[in-house]
Amino acid sequence: MAHTGLRHGWTTGACATAASTAAYTALLSGEFPDPVTITLPKGQTPSFALAVEELDAEAGSAMAGVVKDAGDDPDVTHGALIRARVRRLPPGSGVVFRAGPGVGTVTRPGLPLEVGEPAVNPVPRQMIREHLSEVARRYGGAGAVPNAGPDVEVEISVDHGEEIARSTWNPRLGILGGLSILGTTGIVVPYSCSAWIDSIRRGVDVARAAGRTHVAGCTGSTSEKTVVALHKLPEDALLDMGDFAGAVLKYLRRHPVDRLTICGGFAKLSKLAAGHLDLHSARSQVDKGFLAELARRGGADEELADAVAGANTGLAALQLCAAAGVPLGDLVAATARDEALAVLRGAPVAVDVVCIDRAGMVVGQAEPRGPGPARRSTPPR
Secondary structure (H helix, E strand, C coil), rough: CCCCCCCCCCCHHHHHHHHHHHHHHHHHHHHCCCCHHHHHCCCCCCCCCCCCEEEEECEEEEEEEEECCCCCCCCCCCCCCEEEEEEEEECCCCCEEEEEEECCCECCCCCCCCCCCCHHHCCHHHHHHHHHHHHHHCCCCCCCCCCCCCCEEEEEEEECCHHCCCCCCCHCCEEECECCCCCCCEEEEECCCCCHHHHHHHHHHHHHHHHCEEEEECHHCCCCCCCCHCCCCCCHHHCCCCHHHHHHHHHHHHHHCCEEEEEEEEHHHHHHHHCCEECCCCCCCHHHHHEEEEEEEECCHHHHHHHHCCCCCCCHCCCCCCCCCCCCHHHHHHHHHHHHHHHHHCCCCCCEEECCCCCEEEEEEEEEEEEEEEEEEEHCC
16 A cells, blocks of 8 residues: 555455365365465455365365454454365255354344354455355365356355454454454455454444444443443443444444434543544544533633633633633533534434543533434424
């Protein structure tokens, strides 16, 4: 990536495709291609070195493994060994996917896979089928239809995957036992945070499938605890929004629920109030001049407004206003709520906002507003 100086990497789906292709090639030809080359959905043709290989011709199975290289992206699966074991099946079976050790199984509806299926997502499945079909055509194996593939079982596993998955969204999404095999392009773009945003979307899907009408977008674990204490929401209604307020709002605009609570630190939510949809400190900053203007709206005199504008941090500005009886926290919450509603563009979602300090204490709130049922059923403050 010449424009950034960062290296891109490969998705778990690309690695699983490479490993499957190598294993099936060995099963038909007796030799493992090393490196093994695959074609990604957009035409790129990366090659992958094999880390492990095993051929059992008598049992009709072969296994190959690839170490995932995520490039310069801080991906929890970087360095993971992704294995594919390919076994012959009776004619007419097609390609059957199995979850090996370290790959999760879907246990809740709302995901792009049926309950009970291994967590190998649709695009990696299609990539694997197409590559196995090409191997079958080249070496004379049964099956040459791209959408069906040959008659084999493909078991994908990830060494230590169950342990790694604990630091992902999978347990909350109902994907149990390990990681998901993901990727729509095969390429990991450094710091694109596409996996996080995709997890937000899948969290909304799971909540909707479970019949949840109230979800919460939280910036971290402290805000999650606050929301649970306030609203008694179940785990599958909690969205790990992080810094990606825009991702939550834009997806809910197309896939609405009745009510959204946004909960986070005062400083982060002041950025949303100022119109920023990415709340990361590298991409947006607390605007103390903006806070000073909000303070004026709340009754602050010029001396206090000047002090807020010159405050060292957002928290310091909040404390100055609290000492003077100016409800800056509530003003930030209300303005953030209105910004969220503007992004939703009339979608039937009522929004309320809760601002907290680092200890999890509520320092500002805005009651639900918007076209969702919560607006009609909740009295004004």
